[in-house]
Amino acid sequence: MARRWIPAQTDPSAQVDLFALGVILFILLSGYHPFDPEGLADDEQLAKQIVVGNAHWEEESWRHVSAEARQVVTGLLQSDPQRRTTVSGLLADPWVSGGTAPIAPLPGSDTNLKAFNEYRKVWRAAIRAAGLISRTHEDKSKLGSAPNVSDLTDGAREELRAAFNVYDRDGNGSIDLNELRLVMREMGAKEADAETAMAAADTARNGVISFDEFCVVCGPLYSSSEHALRSAFALFDTDGNGTIDRAELGGMLSKLGLIGQESNKQTVERMFAAADTNGDGEISFDEFVGLFAADNKS
Missing domain, CATH: 1.10.238.10 (EF-hand)
Known part of the structure; x- marks a missing residue:
């Protein structure tokens, strides 16, 4: 996921990093890439999916993930930079701070x-x-x-x-x-x-x-x-x-x-x-x- 593919506006470095963090969280929670679930897309196909914000939310992989976690990932993966979660907003989120995150590991995470x-x-x-x-x-x-x-x-x-x-x-x-x-x-x-x-x-x-x-x-x-x-x-x-x-x-x-x-x-x-x-x-x-x-x- 090259940085040039990620939509950014003001403070592009921070916005790109936040988007990349969303991709990493998505992979950690689901076990697959949000814009390439089969792992078969070439760079051009992957770039197109990222630009249009076409993330793939497969219900089977996400049914054990809390709504709070999904909300955090959704906010980070917004293709519109103005709607994307900010650094301060991310740090203030209850799931990020651990207030709503469950202790038990996700089924299949091992x-x-x-x-x-x-x-x-x-x-x-x-x-x-x-x-x-x-x-x-x-x-x-x-x-x-x-x-x-x-x-x-x-x-x-x-x-x-x-x-x-x-x-x-x-x-x-x-x-x-x-x-x-x-x-x-x-x-x-x-x-x-x-x-x-x-x-x-x-x-x-x-x-x-x-x-x-x-x-x-x-x-x-x-x-x-x-x-x-x-x-x-x-x-x-x-x-x-x-x-x-x-x-x-x-x-x-x-x-x-x-x-x-x-x-x-x-x-x-x-x-x-x-x-x-x-x-x-x-x-x-x-x-x-x-x-x-x-x-x-x-």
Whole structure:
């Protein structure tokens, strides 16, 4: 949801932010995008729905949401900026202050949150896979000692295994030089980086990268290397404009083999929504890093 699509008048920055907040609240309460419930709209279709204010209120998804909450979301999603809820009005609302908000969780909210977190896991697996390229150019002394796989959290181990499998094309439990070259070429990196990656990760010097060795290179991305994250971000940001769009995300996920051909558009849309926290239709570097920040032990 790019900022230019959102109707604004005076103080456009605040009005746009309020509208974006309405979209985020709508998604949190219902589990789907108000202007793209199926997650299949392209940018032009989405922009058209936003400009005319055609939000989709599916009764089944909203029947457990209070009238007070719906009123707040409705006020934020007004296409006419003069009718949109103001900051002061929002802060004074009883539901926002907690006076009318129920304590019990919404039915099905746990399922929606689990699905949201699954998309974040795929994101992190993709970033870790790209991280093998970006981290191999760093000083190996900064990579730290090899983590014991048994000490990793289940979530971190699952993500690392998914990233490892991107390279382990024959499924034999190790990554050889030919597999590295193949994936480097598919991701648009230089094939020569394969030799660099092998030299950096293959500490046993047996010509292959084991899962434990892969974990050393790709495990501590968030906690120890902003440079590596920026390099990984650059692999997704193929046009170099400083943000990742849907096409770039879909292209990288396909190259990494993390999504199939069937229904991949919907998968990309769900993954995009999981990262695009401000709802502006683009993924910034801060949002990219945020996929790890919530779980910086991974």
